[in-house]
Amino acid sequence: MSNNPLRFFLTGAVLLMLAHSGMSWGDLVVAEATMPAPARQAELLNLARQDCGSCHGLRFEGGLGVPLTPAALKEKPFEALRATILYGRNGTTMPPWNPFLTEAEAGWLVQMLLKGLP
Amino acid sequence: MRYLKVLLLLLALFSMAGCATAPQRGTGDFGVVIERATGSIQVVETTNRTLLGQITGLGDLSHASLNYSRDARYAYVFGRDGGLTKVDMLEMRIVKRVMQSGNSIGGAISQDGKLIAAANYTPGGVKFFDAETLDLVAEIPAIDETGKSSKVIGLVDVPGNRFAFSLFEAGEIWVADMRTPSRPALTKFRRIGKEPYDAMITADGRYYLAGLFGEDGLALLDMWNIDAGVKRVLDGYGKGEQKLPVYKMPHLEGWAATGSELLVPAVGRHEVLVIDQGKWAEVGRIPVHGQPVFVVARPDNRQVWVNFAFPHNDTIQVIDVPSRTIVKTLKPGKAVMHMEFTPRGEHIWVSARDEDRVGIYDAETFERIGELPASKPSGIFFTHRAHRTGL
Numbered sequence: 001m002s003n004n005p006l007r008f009f010l011t012g013a014v015l016l017m018l019a020h021s022g023m024s025w026g027d028l029v030v031a032e033a034t035m036p037a038p039a040r041q042a043e044l045l046n047l048a049r050q051d052c053g054s055c056h057g058l059r060f061e062g063g064l065g066v067p068l069t070p071a072a073l074k075e076k077p078f079e080a081l082r083a084t085i086l087y088g089r090n091g092t093t094m095p096p097w098n099p100f101l102t103e104a105e106a107g108w109l110v111q112m113l114l115k116g117l118p
Numbered sequence: 119m120r121y122l123k124v125l126l127l128l129l130a131l132f133s134m135a136g137c138a139t140a141p142q143r144g145t146g147d148f149g150v151v152i153e154r155a156t157g158s159i160q161v162v163e164t165t166n167r168t169l170l171g172q173i174t175g176l177g178d179l180s181h182a183s184l185n186y187s188r189d190a191r192y193a194y195v196f197g198r199d200g201g202l203t204k205v206d207m208l209e210m211r212i213v214k215r216v217m218q219s220g221n222s223i224g225g226a227i228s229q230d231g232k233l234i235a236a237a238n239y240t241p242g243g244v245k246f247f248d249a250e251t252l253d254l255v256a257e258i259p260a261i262d263e264t265g266k267s268s269k270v271i272g273l274v275d276v277p278g279n280r281f282a283f284s285l286f287e288a289g290e291i292w293v294a295d296m297r298t299p300s301r302p303a304l305t306k307f308r309r310i311g312k313e314p315y316d317a318m319i320t321a322d323g324r325y326y327l328a329g330l331f332g333e334d335g336l337a338l339l340d341m342w343n344i345d346a347g348v349k350r351v352l353d354g355y356g357k358g359e360q361k362l363p364v365y366k367m368p369h370l371e372g373w374a375a376t377g378s379e380l381l382v383p384a385v386g387r388h389e390v391l392v393i394d395q396g397k398w399a400e401v402g403r404i405p406v407h408g409q410p411v412f413v414v415a416r417p418d419n420r421q422v423w424v425n426f427a428f429p430h431n432d433t434i435q436v437i438d439v440p441s442r443t444i445v446k447t448l449k450p451g452k453a454v455m456h457m458e459f460t461p462r463g464e465h466i467w468v469s470a471r472d473e474d475r476v477g478i479y480d481a482e483t484f485e486r487i488g489e490l491p492a493s494k495p496s497g498i499f500f501t502h503r504a505h506r507t508g509l
Contacts, residue, residue, distance in 0.1 A: 049155070050453065050471060050494070051428050054366055057198050058155060058180035062221055063239060064269070064286075064315075064367065088363060093315075093331060095363030100429060 036105055044101075048109055048117060055093065060117070064093060070116045081110045140208035145190045148207055148501045149458070151469065151476055152195075154179045155494035159195060161207050164460045164467075164500060167478055167488050171210040177201040183224040183497055186504035187249060188231035193499075194249070196225045202236055204252055214252045218245050226275045229507070233299055235281050237273035244270055244283055246299060255299045262288035263308070272317025272328055272370065274508045276341055282326045284314035284337075291317075291328060291339055291348055307348045310337040315385075318370040319508035325395075327351075329370050331385060334361075338398060351398040352391065361386035366411055366427035371509070374415030374422045376439050381422050383410035390424060392442065404442050407433050412456060416481055417463035421445070425454045425468075434468065436484070446484050450477045458498040469495035 036044060049058060055065035066072065073081060085106040088096035097106065112118075148170075151160040158174040176182075178199035185194045192213065193205045200219035205212055221240035227233070233255065234247045242260040247253065260268045268285035276282050281294045291310050295303040312332025319326045319341075326339040335353045340346060368383035379401070380393040390410055392402035408430025415422050422437045431453050436446040451470035459466050459481060468477045471494050478488040503509040 046472065051365070053180045057221070058178050059199070061178070061199065063181060063198060063223070093313075093364065093367070095365050 036108055040105070041108075044105060044109055045112070045117065047100075048112065060113070068113050070114055073114055078107075078110060078114075081113075082106045085109060140206075143208065145207060145501050146461070148190065149467070150184060150193050150195075150205075150207070150497075150499050151467075151490075151492050151495050152179050152182045152184075152497040152499075153493045154182060154471070154496040157197070158493070159193075159205065160490075160492055160495075161205075161210060162490065164465065167465075167490070169490055170207075173205055173210060173212060175212065176203050176215075179496070181223060181496075184499050185225055185227040185234065185509070186499075186501050187227070188504055190501040190504040194225065194227065194234050196222050196236055198222060200238065200240075202234070202247065202252065216247070216252050218247070218254075223269070223271060224273060226273050226281055226508075228275055228281070228296060229277055229279050233279075233296055235273055235275075235296075237270040237283055239269040242267040242269050242285070242287075244273060244281070244294065246296065246302070256296070256302050258292070258294060258302055258304065260285050260288070260292075262290060271315060274317065274319040274326065275323075276319060276326070277323040277507065280341075282317070282319065282339065282341075284310070284317050284328045286313055286315065289314065289332075291326070291337060293339075293344065305344065307339065310348045311335060311350060315367050316370040320375050320380075321507060323507040327370070327380075329368065329382070329385065331364075331367070334385070336382070349398070352393065352400050355384065355391060355400060362388075362409065364409065364427065365429070366409070366431070368410060368427075369412050371412075374413050374419070374439075376415055376419040376422070379439070381413050381415070381437070381439070383413050383424075385409075390422075390437065402442055404437055404444070406435050406437075406444070407447065414457050414459070415439075416466075417459055417461070421481075423457050423466060425457060428453075431455075448479070448484060450479075451475070455496040456498050458500055461500060461502040467498045467500075469498055471496060 055063050056068045057063045060068035086098040088094045147163045147165045149162045157176045157179050160172050161170045177197040180198045182197050195203045200217050200222045202218045203215040218236055219238040223237050225236045232249050234249050236245050244258045246256040260270050268287040270283050271286050273283040279297050284291050291307040293305045311330040314328035315331040317328035324341050328337040334355045336351045338349045338351045364386050374381040380395050382391050384391050390404040394401045408426030410424045411427050413424050424435050434448040435444050438445045450468045452472035455469045455471045457468050466479050466481045476490045476492050476495050480487050
């Protein structure tokens with residue numbers, strides 16, 4: 001396997017990409033598994049910015065909903081954040097978004113929020 | 119010599135023209151369109167339906183709202199980020215801008231036009247500013263009897279230079295008498311219901327109504343009989359039924375008061391509720407396309423236009439009030455945010471956020487008569503609001 005030249009070349013290319021993008025192996029593995037298609041990414045980002053922004057603020061600094069800035073979220077477990085998006089929070093105004101988002105898409109949104117939305 | 123005279127005359131004319139910085143023009147047909155994502159506003163006019171100018175640098179304008187000065191020359195724009203900006207619509211510039219809190223939801227202007235009040239989430243409370251200078255005049259922290267801070271919602275002006283507002287977490291309605299601006303006199307009504315999310319005052323300034331998110335019902339305060347206290351109306355209108363998830367909070371500012379009846383959005387339901395304004399009882403329900411956000415009456419009160427929460431926000435429905443039936447369903451585009459009638463109601467302007475445009479419709483024939491490009495438009499506000507209580 002290791003002497004397969006194509007594989008060797010691809011590994012090198014990926015490592016080079018990582019070195020230049022500031023991403024880690026972990027990011028890449030998650031990203032490969034959950035990355036929505038580019039058109040869907042644009043939709044999801046618009047949904048996050050505009051529709052989540054209605055309650056959480058366009059800059060995610062909070063409103064009726066809590067702040068969603070990277071600083072506000074960094075202590076919270078990934079799973080809990082994804083579950084909040086998908087299933088809402090009982091007893092609060094946060095609704096469940098699972099009719100409109102897959103688990104993978106919600107996970108991707110959490111990642112984007114943790115990094116700071118572009 | 120004659121040439122010299124002509125030259126001097128011309129010179130005088132030019133220099134006079136140079137002095138006029140603002141055009142001589144009334145503002146009764148002016149309006150503002152909020153461009154929420156870019157932190158800018160468009161100043162428009164509704165006679166020829168054109169853009170007059172754009173003003174930038176207003177901060178985070180998600181959920182932005184505004185009030186007009188009583189001469190309808192200035193707009194006071196409240197941004198989500200706590201920014202309060204005074205805009206001169208004739209000179210097309212920002213006169214003054216203050217960061218008055220960390221997080222704001224909206225504001226109101228006093229009956230006499232001298233005070234601007236801002237409703238804040240962080241820290242929760244109301245701040246009052248001099249309308250001329252935007253200097254801070256007074257401050258009311260929204261601290262309940264247990265010492266906890268609440269978000270302030272549903273801030274409106276009340277005749278008698280008073281203001282009314284509600285406390286989301288505490289479930290209270292407060293009335294502030296501002297006749298002596300430096301010394302607000304407060305009347306507090308406790309335990310009015312769970313989580314008032316927005317409120318409105320009827321156009322005559324008599325009834326203050328807060329919608330409750332935490333329970334199905336409304337809290338009513340009669341300003342003519344304030345000692346009678348807050349009364350619950352429409353208690354449990356969805357009793358025994360599962361409320362749908364709410365993807366956008368209804369707005370009550372546009373609640374349609376059609377004289378004897380009030381049409382209001384039902385929280386978490388695909389219905390508009392009809393309330394008899396004499397008995398304060400539900401007298402009908404109108405099934406609609408989605409969860410209503412704004413329910414806005416045409417100025418003649420004959421028809422009511424309704425837009426909807428995500429994911430039904432590409433649609434508007436028009437209700438005929440006498441028959442309580444839907445007479446028109448429109449698809450103005452993706453993410454319809456707001457609707458505003460021209461002062462006498464011949465046209466209606468509709469913002470479609472994800473289409474980056476404002477559509478203009480004939481309010482009688484429903485024909486689309488024009489559109490203006492705008493970047494992620496949300497609120498549309500015409501200057502006739504300057505002379506209406508509660509707007």
